[in-house]
Amino acid sequence: MDFRKCFIMPFNLILSQPVFLVPAVIPIIVNFLILIFGGVSFMAAIAGGGKGTSVTFGSLFVVCILILISMIAEFIAHGMLVHMTYAYESTGKIVLENSLKVAWEKIGSILLAAGIVSISAIIGFMFFIIPGLIVLLFSVFTVQEIIINSKEPVEAIKGSIEIVKTHFGNVLGYFILLVIIVMAISGILSLIPVIGALVATLITTPYTAISVTLVYLELTSPVEEVVSYG
Secondary structure, eight states, rough: OOOOOOOOOOHHHHHHHHGGGGHHHHHHHHHHHHHHHHHHHHHHHTTTTHHHHHHHHHHHHHHHHHHHHHHHHOOOOOOOOHHHHHHHHHHHHOOOOHHHHHHHHHHHHHHHHHHHHHHHHHHHHHTTHHHHHHHHHHTTTHHHHHHHOOOHHHHHHHHHHHHHHHHHHHHHHHHHHHHHHHHHHHHHHTTTTTTTHHHHHHHHHHHHHHHHHHHHHHHSOOOOOOOOOO
């Protein structure tokens, strides 16, 4: 596996194709609006003099809806970045509207797959953490399987597991290095006053999605046969 390509090329793509930053802005804007709306709604409920129980249940309901909206925004951004990377590698072109359309059409499958993986990971983390990390490792290509190969949630998870099993050593090494790099980028950028965390999210979101997709494409691309003539 070409580790250099998988870790350096995402930076090059972000610099040469700033459109890769656009999907990362979507959840930032959505979460900002949610923060404002949630705060206003909570203050309005208190100012309205509602009973404690009704305010509590109403607030919980609103929080659940807002969390769902936030998750949808995050996964749409992820799906868009996966499709954009695939499109750029396949055709050399990026059409933002097409990537948004594909991500939106697949959002149901992505959410269901994410739910399955999340529940499995939570159960795994309850057993000395390592099983949870293993779940995350083996499901790392799930969104790529859904977006690029149009697989259903369960089949996408199974496909990711098979890819990781086949290339376990390479994927494990890559996964560890990716976590270290992302943590380093986030740590350095977070030192910037006020906007550091925002800038870190803006960079690490596309970087991670692009990098994982490049690895996926490399590991799943057909191997060209060498024909000898003699």
